[in-house]
Amino acid sequence: MELAEAKLKFIEAWGKLGSEWGINRTMAQVHALLMISPEALTTEEVMAELSISRGNANMTLRDLIDWGLVEKRHKTGERKEFFYAEKDVWTIARCVAEERKKRELTPIIKILDQLAEVDGDTKDPAYKTFKTTVTDINKLANNVNKTLDTMLKAEENWFFGSILKVFK
């Protein structure tokens, strides 16, 4: 396969994966484009490569910066801003995990904590089922949370190492 074709396929696949996981397709595509670019790109270049508008490119790049996946760079003598994506896959994975933890896991745990305090009649099946379900989900969420915390502190390559033996 040619590099040009492969690039397009990668951008498309990354966009699709993103959208399946609740990430805006264009944001995932811009991320893909920058990940495979050795050099930082300008807004103009991103717009041209992906055929998107200036406004879209600007907002998407801002979001990627908020996620910690992309950084602004400046070149001496150039007035324009350049955008460069983190390329280390483990660092990328950490960023995503950290952000999603903050944006989604922490808020839902807060709600589950409140819901676990619902009061009612222990003999009422509706109450029992509600309480049990919410409590169990809460426990799972807290375990995911703790595991992520530990994982995020872990060595860069824990994932590529032999963690698998744990489950032996």
Add this chain to the structure above:
Amino acid sequence: MELAEAKLKFIEAWGKLGSEWGINRTMAQVHALLMISPEALTTEEVMAELSISRGNANMTLRDLIDWGLVEKRHKTGERKEFFYAEKDVWTIARCVAEERKKRELTPIIKILDQLAEVDGDTKDPAYKTFKTTVTDINKLANNVNKTLDTMLKAEENWFFGSILKVFK
């Protein structure tokens, strides 16, 4: 908090979480409703509880069955179908992991395998960056895949156990 209020909040929160993770909000809400229902519900009841149309309820319940999260049940003497959700949180987590692995991880690995075979000039930075990025993502994806495989075979309660010590 009253049970009725708590139920509504739970359904709302579960729907929101679902939509953040690329799951149709209504599907997540129907799932939430069934998870906290001690008894299997009819399509009519789901429609009424969530104020959704028959068509929507029908398709959503079908999807939940496809995910392995809900099953059809029949009551003797009743002609209608009833829907009952799996309540064990670990089993639910396995179902979701298994489905998403099948629907999203396996396909992307297939594509990454193809893309890793792109040919080009080793001295070309664009080629080098592409190759490295794709290869690294591929490695990570394969490790996630293997870890999920092992996890899915694991004991019901591995997650609630002391897996955390692994990362010590």
Add this chain to the structure above:
DNA sequence: TTAAACTTTCAAAAAAAAATGAAAATTTAG
């Protein structure tokens, strides 16, 4: 200063996703 280069904003438009509901299909009791 100031004007050109560049970036950001956001109301409006377009596109995508989800929901509706009535007709068609299916099932089953009698």
Add this chain to the structure above:
DNA sequence: CTAAATTTTCATTTTTTTTTGAAAGTTTAA
């Protein structure tokens, strides 16, 4: 068989999400 009960389908509508692009805002070189 047959007709009532129930489920499924899917063209259309509605809602939600995403994108556009031009105007406003900002920065900087001279």
